């Protein structure tokens with residue numbers, strides 16, 4: 001594992017580990033609940049990619065924004081939305097972060113700086129540029145991180161959004177989570193370059209590759225991009241090489257990829273890697289790490305309890321919130 | 329006769345047309361990938377093994393590109409069957425469909441033809457606002473597009489084959505709860521009707537409706553899933569002595585006015601059922617035109633039973649409230665009698 005360029009505070013490291021573990025365990029829970037038929041709709045699980053969400057969000061301030069995708073649970077955990085509100089949203093309860101209107105694919109809460117996830121692939125990219133435009137025009141020093149997949153980089157919206165952010169030097173960090181597949185399709189079948197980061201040169205902005213299985217690599221790359229963005233020098237495209245450990249959505253038999261490939265990537269799992277590094281470098285003892293695990297389990301159990309015991313919306317609540325001010 | 333699901337019927341239509349005409353090919357996301365799903369609802373599953381990846385063409389995630397390439401391929405001499413994974417993504421390709429596909433024949437003074445089919449799954453399945461919309465009306469509104477919305481396996485096969493042979497762009501809508509997708513692509517709450525489909529080849533012309541149930545008291549017209557909701561309502565009404573006639577138009581453009589109007593002239597009452605929001609939608613249009621053409625025969629105002637005018641909500645309680653159903657249809661019919 002790559003050593004940090006900067007001295008990282010102990011509580012930052014603790015939070016990183018906590019959030020990565022929470023994001024992982026949240027997905028394992030969600031998967032179980034979904035298979036048991038307790039959750040409506042579908043779920044796109046984030047397991048495997050935790051280092052990306054956590055590495056990026058650890059470099060952001062609370063008042064910075066993120067945009068997200070159909071695979072948003074990990075982003076939401078990393079941006080600090082309470083896990084209870086996330087779990088309740090999966091259960092379509094009024095206590096959920098979108099009050100039961102959004103569900104898994106639209107998780108988010110603007111109070112925590114997360115725009116409700118946009119499940120139209122690529123749809124969030126120009127939106128992030130627009131947020132950047134507002135932050136800049138309003139003379140704030142806030143930035144926006146825009147998460148999207150390898151697949152999304154083929155959408156026209158990618159070209160339009162990144163180009164505008166580039167020409168206007170907007171404070172945007174474009175974070176491409178290259179997990180090698182868009183649904184069942186391998187990246188090599190849908191692009192001629194090896195790295196999505198190479199596309200940055202077409203827009204005249206830096207394109208950086210980070211190890212998406214190493215939270216500190218992602219964190220370092222993001223810190224640099226955030227500094228650039230805050231200082232008015234414009235956007236950066238960070239490509240994080242990562243892998244999704246579970247199926248694309250609901251029950252996906254994953255016959256389009258090999259067991260060997262899956263095993264190879266699982267051996268790079270960012271969570272045990274960080275744990276080993278933390279202990280090796282004497283940031284934490286094994287006992288301290290155990291206590292983080294206990295804390296995560298306790299909070300997760302509470303979140304599931306909370307979600308199950310929360311009220312469902314009334315049927316006619318569907319009529320509310322179409323326009324501003326019609327809310328509950 | 330053998331029974332097929334809609335997925336099987338659509339697949340068979342595509343297969344037969346691809347065998348018949350070398351120029352026919354499929355284009356879309358995750359439609360051919362070995363080990364993949366064969367499209368979001370398995371319609372093209374297995375076809376890439378038979379026809380190769382050149383004719384079951386996987387694209388990047390790029391809807392403007394898919395629609396635009398289909399338009400261009402049609403101009404260049406091929407006959408594309410394109411698809412989107414969810415109908416909602418048609419909105420990503422609106423320029424190519426509405427400004428190009430629908431208008432090039434007209435703009436060229438009739439010299440150009442755009443023989444392409446754009447398939448799209450619609451309907452609410454607890455997937456919230458961006459993966460649930462029914463949006464046929466948007467396309468019915470566009471002159472230059474034909475629009476099919478079949479709800480049985482027999483019709484899906486016969487109409488898709490006609491769509492492929494049509495020299496005009498065709499929007500072909502399929503309902504997620506009717507497919508009968510199996511295994512891991514199955515949908516909760518699906519009706520998945522399996523229907524008789526003959527072995528012999530047949531085509532169904534556009535613009536011919538079917539009377540799904542005869543009745544003298546009221547005419548109910550729906551499309552896709554709401555045809556089944558209307559039939560459910562008709563059963564309930566029948567127990568109370570009200571006999572509803574249920575009409576399935578099968579294609580929305582062209583629309584079979586003869587069948588609808590002769591039914592309305594018999595029953596004197598019309599209820600239009602639609603899974604789309606009501607404002608400015610298909611149900612309003614059918615109601616307005618019926619009032620214009622058959623006013624003297626109507627004993628009551630035309631009633632619409634549609635989704636409510638909101639985005640599609642996530643929570644199942646709210647989604648049920650959002651959607652039309654048999655009870656709402658029954659109530660609407662009773663309000664007329």
Ligand SMILES: Cc1ncc(C[n+]2csc(CCOP(=O)(O)OP(=O)(O)O)c2C)c(N)n1
Nearest residue numbers: 071119120121149150151152181182183417
């Ligand atoms: C505009 C649009 N097209 C297609 C889809 C269907 N879809 C949902 S996720 C997905 C794959 C996305 O791949 P990628 O961007 O790499 O993200 P990942 O799923 O790998 O996280 C597709 C095709 C969609 N939601 N939106």
Ligand SMILES: [Mg+2]
Nearest residue numbers: 149150181182
């Ligand atoms: Mg991907």
